[in-house]
Amino acid sequence: MKSAAKWITSPRNAGEAAFTYRKDFVPAKAVKKATLCASAIGVYALWINGTRVGKGVLTPGWTSYAHRVQYQTYDVTDLLTANTRIELGVGQGWAVGYIGYANTNHFFDDKVSLIAWMDVLYEDGTHEAIVTDESWEVYTSEVTSSEIYHGETVDKTAPIERVGNAIPSDVKTKLVPQVGEWITEQERLAPVEVIRTPKGELVLDFGQNLTGYVEIRIKGKRGDRIVMRHAEVLDQDGNFYAANMRAAKNRNVYVLSGGEDLFKPTYSFQGFRYVRLSQYPFETVDVNNFRAVVVHSELKRTGWFHCGNEKINQLYHNIIWGQKSNYLDVPTDCPQRDERLGWTGDAQVFCRTAAINFDVERFFRKWMGDVALEQGKDGHVLGVVPNCFHGYSTRISAAWGDAACVIPWQLYLAYGDRGLLKKQFPMMKKWVGYMHSVGPEEFLWLGGRHYGDWLAIDGGEDACEGATSKDLIASAFFAYSTQLVIQAGEVLGEDVSEYRELYQNVRAAFRGRFMKDGLPAPNSIDADSPTLSLQVQSRQMTQTALVLILYFGLYEASERQGLVDALVDMIRENGTRMATGFVGTPYILHVLSEHGHTDLAYELLMQEKSPSWLYSVNHGATTMWEHWNGIKDDGSFWRPAMNSFNHYAYGAVFDWIFGVSCGIRPIAEAPAYKEILLAPSPNKCLGFADTSIASRHGLIRSHWYYKGDTVYYEFEIPCGVTAHLRLPSGYTETLTAGIYHFAE
Ligand code: BGC
DSSP: OGGGOOOEEOSSOOTTSOEEEEEEEOOSSOEEEEEEEEEEESEEEEEETTEEOSSBSSBTOOOOTTTOEEEEEEEOGGGOOSSEEEEEEEEOHHHHSSOSSTTOOOSSOSSOEEEEEEEEEETTSOEEEEEOSTTSEEEOOSEEEEETTTEEEEETTSOOOEEEEOEEOOOOSOEEEOOSOOEEEEEEEOOSEEEEOTTOOEEEEEEEEEEEEEEEEEEOOTTOEEEEEEESEEOTTSOEEOGGGTTOOOEEEEEOOSSEEEEOOSSOOEEEEEEEEEEOSSSSOOGGGEEEEEEEEOOOBOEEEEESOHHHHHHHHHHHHHHHHHEESEEOSOSSSSOOOOBHHHHHHHHHHHHHHBOOHHHHHHHHHHHHHHOOTTOOOOSBSSOOOSSSOOOOOTTTTTHHHHHHHHHHHHHOOHHHHHHHHHHHHHHHHHHHHOSSSTTSOOSSOOOOSBTOGGGOTTOSBOSBOHHHHHHHHHHHHHHHHHHHHHHHTOOOHHHHHHHHHHHHHHHHHHEETTEEOSOOOOSSOOOSSSOOOOBSSSHHHHHHHHHTTOSOGGGHHHHHHHHHHHHHHTTSOOOOOTTTHHHHHHHHHHTTOHHHHHHHHHOOSSSSHHHHHHTTOSSOOSSTTSBOTTSOBSOGGGOOSOOOGGGGGHHHIIIIISOEEEBTTBTTTTEEEEOOOOOGGGSEEEEEEEETTEEEEEEEEEETTEEEEEEEEOTTOEEEEEOTTSOEEEEOSEEEEEEO
16 A cells, blocks of 8 residues: 555645645545554644644654655544545655755755555455545645744634645655654643843743743734744843854744634744743733643653752753753754754763663664664764755764764663664674774774864863864774674674774774873874864863773773873863863763772762853753853853753763762673662762662662761662672672662
């Protein structure tokens, strides 16, 4: 039946409007079961007899359209009537609208298309097929324009006109059943305040930065208009601030019908906390008419955390909301400006934390599938997947492309699916093969166009790229990913001798070029790595360089202390603060606690001066910020060109809180938390910490608290899980199912 359905489109290009494709159908006999499948190039919504069908929004979701597009399946048995009207509305979405940056559109096609087929099984056992073809009629709709970045206009007074019959559309891609999670409306938040800003703007504050849209229930005069824009923050004077949205307009316009109206976008979404009503037909705002609808991939919550420090609790809240906001079918960098892209580096950095907070296995199975599909023949992996840049290609960058190795390994640790790892193994090897193939030196990755230690402050106040040598970062990740291939190969029983040899060579070459007397060598200029913004003098002696050498094990035992001391000194010299960006930050606390400096790790965690995690908390953040000092101490903003207040990357710190402070760590020999290392590292600054994870083997909980100088521990181990306990005193024990108490 799928093969009988045709891709169709409108005889008149809808442009930014969303047309409706209609088919009327009279069932011939009593219906036993009816199943409808649909997909689109664009985003579609399905109605039967006026009822919206299915829990999903923004279907069919975002995949590498050139390779595959998902279709969804709906049981519509109960919706069929004697005269059934099937309607599919299609907006431009990711495939046709603006994407990449707001000046690029039509990435995949210059018009929307759709396909649907319905199997009707009658009581007598016969079937009837309804499929998209030229008999479907096309109508205009009340959605007169819709863009993901720019927002949606819904005009309830717009005449609905017949455009004509659908025409066939030549769509070249593969239809696949939905592989990812549904994107759904998850929760609704009421405004916490109606603000009149100093400029006189009328602004609603939802109290939480989020991704989704505002739903408005309203009755007014026919033709009255609501015009609203979205923003994440107010400026230092308390006025609406949307400059950091760059070219994304995030503007929804609603024209009232005169009756009871319910408005919300169907084919667009926004990232926001504040909404400015620049046109509103009433004197006062009734907050009951407004709800912020939180939209993201439907992920099961698996992790929880609470401690005795309210600022750290707020940080955790911000991490969770950063993930909710950016796990919308694709792991995106941010949900608001003209970007919202599957940046591989951001995804890689955060995936370990992500897999604690939520069950992300299916979510990543889909996205990693696209990473593999888009991987070049030479093994390269781009900075953005699905790639949606015309002409301008994103970079092939170390720490971004390494998503191909890091994520499969983290998924294996969290969920233990060997089958999935096996499927992803060729992608891992190809990425390492790519790094091996790029010259000029066989065992190093020199030159290239990297993002470097993105947004590290040591690159200079206004720079996007940190100071750490990109050659050093790239070669260190070459070693690390090779190591991950070896680990994965061992799990899979593959022959990895070639990679063992490669690893030794890369390690030796790394040490030869980048280290001298046990420390990062004096600076050398990177081979050939243009910077994105300001010219940054690259350095090899940076916090991030030391962190990578230590975390990736690129040192000899005799050098360990020197490296650790150097890192500690640099942190102290910097006022007990990090100078790390996207690359170094996720590992810095792990490195400190692994090498005897857990107290310093806590000091960094508790640091409140920028760069620090609590700086943004002190500035009222409700999600993670992209930039350490997105809002500066004097209240002014960092450059609007790169200043999202909803970027999850630095939220990766939670895997230290969970894995080290609370001490729950999966182990590769018995993944998915079947066996764990249970090694909490309590510290008085938190008072207590209580975390749990609903693992594939049951709920594991680690809780510690102080009474005076004594630490009390409570652990809960589910049936079938073995925990290798190691308390700070050195006490060890093997725990199986049960609830345990210790004190020391
Ligand atoms: C994104 C980042 C991304 C970066 C590449 C930015 O525009 O928002 O999060 O990783 O580009 O360095």
